[in-house]
Amino acid sequence: MAAEVSPIELERLTKYYGPHRGVEELTLSARRGEVLGFLGPNGSGKTTAIRVLMGFLRPTSGRARVLDYDAGRQSVEIRRRVGYLPGEVALYGQRTGEELLAFALRTRGMARAPRAAEVAGALQAQMDRPIKKCSRGMRQKVALVLTLAHDPEVLILDEPTSGLDPLAQRALLDILDQEGKRGKTVFFSSHVLSEAEQICDRVAILREGRLIALDSVEKLRERKYKQVTVVYDGAPPDLEGLGDIQIVWRHEDRVTFRVKGDVNALLARLRDHPIADLTITEPSLEEVFLDYYREAAP
Amino acid sequence: MKTLAWELLSRTRVGLIWWLVGILAMGVYVVAVYDSIGSLEDLRRLYESYPPAIRKLVGEVDISTLNGWLHVEFMSWMPLLLAIYAGIFAASNVSREIEQRTIDFLLGLPVSRAEFVISRLAAGLANIATMCACIFVLLVVAVALAGHTPAADRYALALANAFLLTAALFAGYTLIATITDEQGRVTGITLGATLVMYVATAALKAAEAPDLVRWLMPFEHYHAAEAMSGEGLPVLPQLVLAAAAVMAGAAAVYWYNRRDIAI
Numbered sequence: 001m002a003a004e005v006s007p008i009e010l011e012r013l014t015k016y017y018g019p020h021r022g023v024e025e026l027t028l029s030a031r032r033g034e035v036l037g038f039l040g041p042n043g044s045g046k047t048t049a050i051r052v053l054m055g056f057l058r059p060t061s062g063r064a065r066v067l068d069y070d071a072g073r074q075s076v077e078i079r080r081r082v083g084y085l086p087g088e089v090a091l092y093g094q095r096t097g098e099e100l101l102a103f104a105l106r107t108r109g110m111a112r113a114p115r116a117a118e119v120a121g122a123l124q125a126q127m128d129r130p131i132k133k134c135s136r137g138m139r140q141k142v143a144l145v146l147t148l149a150h151d152p153e154v155l156i157l158d159e160p161t162s163g164l165d166p167l168a169q170r171a172l173l174d175i176l177d178q179e180g181k182r183g184k185t186v187f188f189s190s191h192v193l194s195e196a197e198q199i200c201d202r203v204a205i206l207r208e209g210r211l212i213a214l215d216s217v218e219k220l221r222e223r224k225y226k227q228v229t230v231v232y233d234g235a236p237p238d239l240e241g242l243g244d245i246q247i248v249w250r251h252e253d254r255v256t257f258r259v260k261g262d263v264n265a266l267l268a269r270l271r272d273h274p275i276a277d278l279t280i281t282e283p284s285l286e287e288v289f290l291d292y293y294r295e296a297a298p
Numbered sequence: 299m300k301t302l303a304w305e306l307l308s309r310t311r312v313g314l315i316w317w318l319v320g321i322l323a324m325g326v327y328v329v330a331v332y333d334s335i336g337s338l339e340d341l342r343r344l345y346e347s348y349p350p351a352i353r354k355l356v357g358e359v360d361i362s363t364l365n366g367w368l369h370v371e372f373m374s375w376m377p378l379l380l381a382i383y384a385g386i387f388a389a390s391n392v393s394r395e396i397e398q399r400t401i402d403f404l405l406g407l408p409v410s411r412a413e414f415v416i417s418r419l420a421a422g423l424a425n426i427a428t429m430c431a432c433i434f435v436l437l438v439v440a441v442a443l444a445g446h447t448p449a450a451d452r453y454a455l456a457l458a459n460a461f462l463l464t465a466a467l468f469a470g471y472t473l474i475a476t477i478t479d480e481q482g483r484v485t486g487i488t489l490g491a492t493l494v495m496y497v498a499t500a501a502l503k504a505a506e507a508p509d510l511v512r513w514l515m516p517f518e519h520y521h522a523a524e525a526m527s528g529e530g531l532p533v534l535p536q537l538v539l540a541a542a543a544v545m546a547g548a549a550a551v552y553w554y555n556r557r558d559i560a561i
Contacts (some may be wrong), residue, residue, distance in 0.1 A: 057560060
């Protein structure tokens with residue numbers, strides 16, 4: 001049986017703008033039904049990779065495929081099957097959302113938009129107002145309706161929550177989560193890590209155009225450290241020779257350790273002294289992200 | 299492609315109407331004042347006293363006749379006005395799409411880059427053809443209302459020449475707009491180039507430059523003077539203009555297909 005084709009596939013993708021780096025040797029793939037977060041600070045290459053996938057940019061080397069179509073040569077086929085939201089939404093100001101939707105459907109050869117009403121309702125998008133009279137957040141909502149209206153197989157979204165109020169952000173994350181559960185592939189870039197943490201099956205972390213991590217949020221956390229906070233029953237002992245275990249904070253009877261990997265070694269050391277309370281917390285994605293960045297720093 | 303072109307035609311409708319209002323007002327004025335000219339003979343002598351370079355640029359016509367008068371005061375300006383419209387149209391509907399980032403919306407749809415450029419070319423040509431058709435109707439109606447016999451065949455030939463010339467210029471301006479992403483810059487380049495080419499055509503004629511050099515100037519291929527005098531239109535320049543329009547349009551499509559759409 002033939003192996004299932006990845007809805008999104010980047011293979012050693014490199015893009016330079018003259019001497020300036022966009023992305024370098026970027027390899028990753030998204031699975032069907034997966035919500036894949038594409039994380040990195042501004043200038044890390046997220047938008048470049050997305051624009052190559054959509055056929056806006058020609059790769060310097062490597063390849064990009066969406067639903068097994070080559071992003072450079074078959075971008076029209078890709079865009080027929082994909083919902084794309086650009087990083088900075090710009091729509092024709094004199095048109096209403098409804099007019100733009102009708103136009104988008106005509107270019108797709110569709111008579112009706114299967115999901116437009118549902119998405120517009122969930123996001124409370126005003127589709128009957130001229131775009132020039134809409135706030136930035138409302139324009140983003142209209143653009144999201146246009147992106148999702150035709151029920152695409154793959155969603156490629158560049159900073160989709162940008163400009164949205166917290167309620168709309170929540171509604172959008174719920175929609176994207178549902179899209180993943182419906183078997184759609186969602187590939188979205190963000191630098192708001194809590195968003196990715198909430199809905200992503202996996203996250204890819206980009207730094208200076210290179211992929212530095214790609215895994216589930218849980219696995220990334222596991223591979224990183226845990227934070228163990230101990231409240232001693234009395235003064236804490238001298239804790240020397242803990243190896244990989246770091247003391248990150250110490251105050252009166254309370255000590256916080258940072259443990260990489262197995263916590264049993266620390267727990268064994270803690271048994272020698274009476275303990276009033278102990279909590280083990282996993283790092284947030286933000287902490288993991290920052291840690292990756294510190295590690296990767298030259 | 300048709301959907302894109304229709305959408306653009308609908309968005310540029312108001313601008314087109316205002317251009318037409320201006321050009322038609324100019325046409326009505328030119329027709330209306332003809333009968334109020336006291337001495338047609340003085341007018342003819344005045345025109346003949348103009349520097350040869352200007353007369354060569356405008357065309358050797360008898361300005362004392364209605365058709366000569368219409369040519370000098372109206373038709374000779376037409377390619378300049380249409381070329382300015384063409385430059386603004388190319389800048390506004392090709393370069394501006396990238397500058398304003400609306401290209402991301404358009405090319406996020408199943409639309410190829412070739413379809414995008416061809417839709418711009420088609421909509422622009424449709425607007426220019428609409429202008430030429432309206433000018434034709436205006437001339438026929440205004441001349442008839444002024445109590446003269448309209449020379450409809452001459453107007454049609456002169457306007458067909460104006461259309462072909464503007465089409466060639468528009469395709470060239472569209473090529474410039476596919477290369478340059480800034481609307482302001484493209485507007486400046488195309489308007490400047492239009493004026494330079496217009497003036498250079500006169501200068502080369504006055505200097506009696508070799509034919510090959512003069513033929514490089516698009517306005518050299520405007521023969522409305524002959525059309526309005528009833529001499530007909532030379533065919534070769536029309537073929538040159540049509541070929542130039544096709545080549546520049548094809549180059550615009552080719553270039554836009556190859557380039558990065560970076561924002």
